[in-house]
Amino acid sequence: MTSNVIVVESPAKAKTIKKYLGDSFHVLASYGHVRDLPAKTGAINPEKDFQNNDYVPLYKLIEKNEKHVEEIAKAVKKADALYLATDPDREGEAISWHLYEYLLEKNLIKDKPVHRVVFHEVTKKAVNDAVANPREISMDLVNAQQARRALDYLVGFNLSPLLWKKIRRGLSAGRVQSPALRMIVERELEIEKFEIQEYWSIEADLVSSKQTFLGKLVEYQNEKVKQFSFTNEKDATQIKSTLIKAAKGKLKVVKVDKKQKKRNPTAPFITSTLQQEAARKLGFTAQRTMRMAQQLYEGIDVGEGAPVGLISYMRTDSVNLANEAIAEIREVIATEFGKENLPDTAVFYKSKVKNAQEAHEAIRPTSAKRLPKQLKEYLSKEQYKLYELIWKRTMACQMIYATLDTVSIDLSCGAGNIFRANGSTITKPGFLMVYQEGSDDSDKEKALGEEKLLPELKVGDEVNLTDIRAVQHFTEPPPRYSEASLIKALEEFGIGRPSTYASIISTLQNRDYVVLDQKRFIPTDVGRIVNKFLTEHFAKYVDYDFTAKLEDELDAISRGEHEWVPMMREFWNPFKSQIDIIQETVSRKDVTHEELNEECPKCKKPLSIRLGKRGRFIGCTGYPECDYTRNLDGEETTASEPEVVEGRKCPKCESDLIIRFGRYGKFIGCSAYPKCKHIEPLEKPKELEVECPECKQGKMVQRKSRYGKLFYSCSRYPDCSYAIWNEPVNEPCGICAWPITTIKTTKRRGTERVCPRKTCDFAVQIEPPESKEK
Numbered sequence: 001m002t003s004n005v006i007v008v009e010s011p012a013k014a015k016t017i018k019k020y021l022g023d024s025f026h027v028l029a030s031y032g033h034v035r036d037l038p039a040k041t042g043a044i045n046p047e048k049d050f051q052n053n054d055y056v057p058l059y060k061l062i063e064k065n066e067k068h069v070e071e072i073a074k075a076v077k078k079a080d081a082l083y084l085a086t087d088p089d090r091e092g093e094a095i096s097w098h099l100y101e102y103l104l105e106k107n108l109i110k111d112k113p114v115h116r117v118v119f120h121e122v123t124k125k126a127v128n129d130a131v132a133n134p135r136e137i138s139m140d141l142v143n144a145q146q147a148r149r150a151l152d153y154l155v156g157f158n159l160s161p162l163l164w165k166k167i168r169r170g171l172s173a174g175r176v177q178s179p180a181l182r183m184i185v186e187r188e189l190e191i192e193k194f195e196i197q198e199y200w201s202i203e204a205d206l207v208s209s210k211q212t213f214l215g216k217l218v219e220y221q222n223e224k225v226k227q228f229s230f231t232n233e234k235d236a237t238q239i240k241s242t243l244i245k246a247a248k249g250k251l252k253v254v255k256v257d258k259k260q261k262k263r264n265p266t267a268p269f270i271t272s273t274l275q276q277e278a279a280r281k282l283g284f285t286a287q288r289t290m291r292m293a294q295q296l297y298e299g300i301d302v303g304e305g306a307p308v309g310l311i312s313y314m315r316t317d318s319v320n321l322a323n324e325a326i327a328e329i330r331e332v333i334a335t336e337f338g339k340e341n342l343p344d345t346a347v348f349y350k351s352k353v354k355n356a357q358e359a360h361e362a363i364r365p366t367s368a369k370r371l372p373k374q375l376k377e378y379l380s381k382e383q384y385k386l387y388e389l390i391w392k393r394t395m396a397c398q399m400i401y402a403t404l405d406t407v408s409i410d411l412s413c414g415a416g417n418i419f420r421a422n423g424s425t426i427t428k429p430g431f432l433m434v435y436q437e438g439s440d441d442s443d444k445e446k447a448l449g450e451e452k453l454l455p456e457l458k459v460g461d462e463v464n465l466t467d468i469r470a471v472q473h474f475t476e477p478p479p480r481y482s483e484a485s486l487i488k489a490l491e492e493f494g495i496g497r498p499s500t501y502a503s504i505i506s507t508l509q510n511r512d513y514v515v516l517d518q519k520r521f522i523p524t525d526v527g528r529i530v531n532k533f534l535t536e537h538f539a540k541y542v543d544y545d546f547t548a549k550l551e552d553e554l555d556a557i558s559r560g561e562h563e564w565v566p567m568m569r570e571f572w573n574p575f576k577s578q579i580d581i582i583q584e585t586v587s588r589k590d591v592t593h594e595e596l597n598e599e600c601p602k603c604k605k606p607l608s609i610r611l612g613k614r615g616r617f618i619g620c621t622g623y624p625e626c627d628y629t630r631n632l633d634g635e636e637t638t639a640s641e642p643e644v645v646e647g648r649k650c651p652k653c654e655s656d657l658i659i660r661f662g663r664y665g666k667f668i669g670c671s672a673y674p675k676c677k678h679i680e681p682l683e684k685p686k687e688l689e690v691e692c693p694e695c696k697q698g699k700m701v702q703r704k705s706r707y708g709k710l711f712y713s714c715s716r717y718p719d720c721s722y723a724i725w726n727e728p729v730n731e732p733c734g735i736c737a738w739p740i741t742t743i744k745t746t747k748r749r750g751t752e753r754v755c756p757r758k759t760c761d762f763a764v765q766i767e768p769p770e771s772k773e774k
Helices: 011-021 063-078 090-105 124-132 139-166 177-193 231-245 272-283 286-298 321-335 372-378 383-396 441-450 483-493 497-510 525-537 544-558 565-583 590-592
Strands: 004-008 025-029 083-085 114-116 196-206 211-219 250-263 402-412 417-430 464-472 514-517 522-523 593-599 606-612 615-620 646-650 656-662 665-670 680-681 686-691 699-704 710-714 728-731 741-746 750-754 763-767
Touching: 004 011, 011 025, 011 124, 011 286, 025 063, 063 090, 063 250, 083 090, 090 114, 090 139, 114 211, 139 525, 139 544, 139 565, 139 590, 177 483, 177 497, 177 522, 177 525, 196 417, 211 231, 211 402, 250 417, 272 286, 272 383, 272 497, 286 383, 286 497, 286 544, 286 680, 321 383, 372 383, 483 497, 483 544, 497 514, 522 525, 525 590, 525 606, 525 615, 544 565, 590 593, 590 741, 686 728
Parallel strands: 004 025, 004 083, 083 114
Antiparallel strands: 196 211, 196 464, 211 417, 250 402, 250 464, 402 417, 514 522, 593 606, 606 615, 646 656, 656 665, 665 680, 686 699, 699 710, 728 741, 741 750, 750 763
C-alpha cells in the first residue's frame, strides 16, 4: 500500500482529517511553527543582505517542537510522498517551507514528491479536493513572511536595548505594537485635555390618543436651535417659561414628513469584524475569540461519528462566499425564515480592506444546514455562542433588506417656535429577524434613536402638552478604546493584519504598557514614557501612514510584485542611523524627566515630572540635595525612616534588616546596601505539595505579583521559570495527561478543574456559578 505523510499544524485538525483520508495517509501535526530566528543577535545580518554568512537567515528548530519535527522526519523517511497541509496563509506557507527545508537538509525528501495542499474548511470534500489538486510552495508568500519576521527581529533587537538604557530594563518596542500604543496614549491625552462644556436642551412631553411621545425644540423665535444655543440654567428656564405660556397646553402639527428607508445587511465575517462583534455581543477578548474559532475550524464531533470542521478558515480578510455555500445558505433561508425573506438573486460583497485576498472566503459555517440549536449539546457554551454568531451573520448577509418607515413631525408652540418628534417603525424586518450588528459608543445614540413609535398625526392636529422640561447636558470626551474599537481603528489605519490584532493587544498588556479597566484600555506611566520617547525620536516608525505603507509593501511581496531584500535595505539604513544618533545624543534624564514651569517650595529649583519605580511623580531637579516630591495629583510625599525588622539581622553582614519598596512591591533588604545586597521576600512563599510538572525537581509555591495578585511558580526559580495563575492540584489532565490541573473560578462558569496548558481544553465543573437571583 502506498504510504503518504500529510502534515497539518494542530493535533485536533490531524485527528479530524485522518477520518477523511483513510489508511494510505499518515497524518501528523507540526504543533505550529517548526523553526524561528534564535533569541540572540546575528541571525539576521544586514551586511549580508539580511541573512547570515551563507546568505541564508539563521533559523533553528524551536525547542518545544523538536520532538514533533523528529516524529515527522521519521515518518517521512519511510513514506513515498509528503503532503504539506498547513494553514492557508503566510504563516502556514512559511511553516510548510521551513519543514521542507529542514527535511531537505536531512536528505529525507531528495527523491520524493512534495506537495503543498491548501483547504479553507476542514470537511471531507474540501480536504480530498485539496489532496487531489496540490500545488508548489509559494515562495512569494514565504518571502513576505520572512521579511515580516526579519523586520520585527531587527526592530526588537535594536530598539528594545535602547529603551533599557534610556528608560528602564525589560522594556520592548515592536514595529506594530508601538503605533497601537500611540493610539491608546493619544486618546488618553485627548481625554485629559478635553474641556467639559455645559449645554441645555428643551424637551416637550406630548400625548395624542393616549400615546405619549417626546418632542425636542429645534427652532426658537425663528432661529435654528444648535447644540450650544442654551448654555446655562437661567436662560433655559426662562425659555421654558416662555414656551409654556405660548403653548397654552397644546401644540399644533404643522408638518408631517414620512419616508421609507432600506437597511441592508452587513457583509459576512472577516477576522477583524468577528473579533469586534464577539467583543461587543459576547464580551470575548480577541484571543478568546480566535481560540474558540480555531476549535470550530479544526473539528468537533457533533454526532456524525467523526470530528468535522464547523466553520471555514478564521484568518481571512475576504468577504467572498463560494457559490456552493451561497446556494446552501439560500436554501436554508427559504426553509427556516420563508421564501419572502430571500432576494431574487444572491448578494455579493466587495472587501473594504486593503490588499484583501479575494481568493479566500469569509468566515462562514461549513454547512448552513447545521443549525446552532442542533449542535448545542455537542459544543461548550463559548463554542456555541460563537458558532451561533457566525451562523446568524452568514444567514443575514444573504437575506432581503429591512424596510423602515421613518416619521418626522413638526409641532408649533406659538409663533416661530417648533418642536420636532422623530421615530420609525420596522414594517418589514428582513435580515433583522436574524441578526443586527452591534455598535460602538459613537453609534449608540443614533442606533437607539431609530426605534421610537409615534402616533398617527396629520397637519392641523393638536396634541396635548404634559410638560416642557429644560434638560442639562455636558459634552463628553471621546471614549477610551475597547478591544472592538481598537481593532476597528487598527484596521482603518491599515496597521497590522487580521491575524496579528490579538497578539498586538496581548503584547501591550504583557509589557505593562496598558491595562484593561472596565473593558477599556488605559496607558500606564511606563507606556506613556515609552510612547513619548518613540514619538519624539522615532516619529517615522510609529507613524500610522508609514506602518500601513510597510504592510502594503509586505503584501506586494506576497503577490510577487516586489523583492523582499531591497525593501529591507530601504527600511534598515535610516532606522539604524537613527538608533546610533539617539544612542549618543539622548540621555536617560531627557526621556524620563519632563520639566515643569514651577519652582520647588523647598529650594526654589525647577520641578519636573519623573519616572520612578512606582510610576510618575513630581520631584525637585536638585535631587539628591533636595528630596522634595509629590504625587501627580498634588499630594506631597516625604521621606520616612525605613521600618526595621525586629529580632533579625542580615545573615551576610549582621546589619539591620529593613523593609524596602521596589518595583514589585515590598521586600526585606539589608540596611548596608549597596555594600551588602542581601534581599528576601517580605512574606515567605507558601510551598504546596505539588511537584513542578516542568522540571520534576521543585515544588509549586504560592507567590504575589508586583500588583499583589497571587500566582504559583516553581520553587527552583530562576532555574525553572514554570508559572501559572490558578492554584495547582495533584491530579493529571483527563485529556493530555499533564501531571497537574488547576482550580479556576469565574462568574460565568463557576469553579472548575482545568488543564493549565493553553493548547488543552480539559475542564470539569466542581461548583456551578452563583445564581444571580438573591
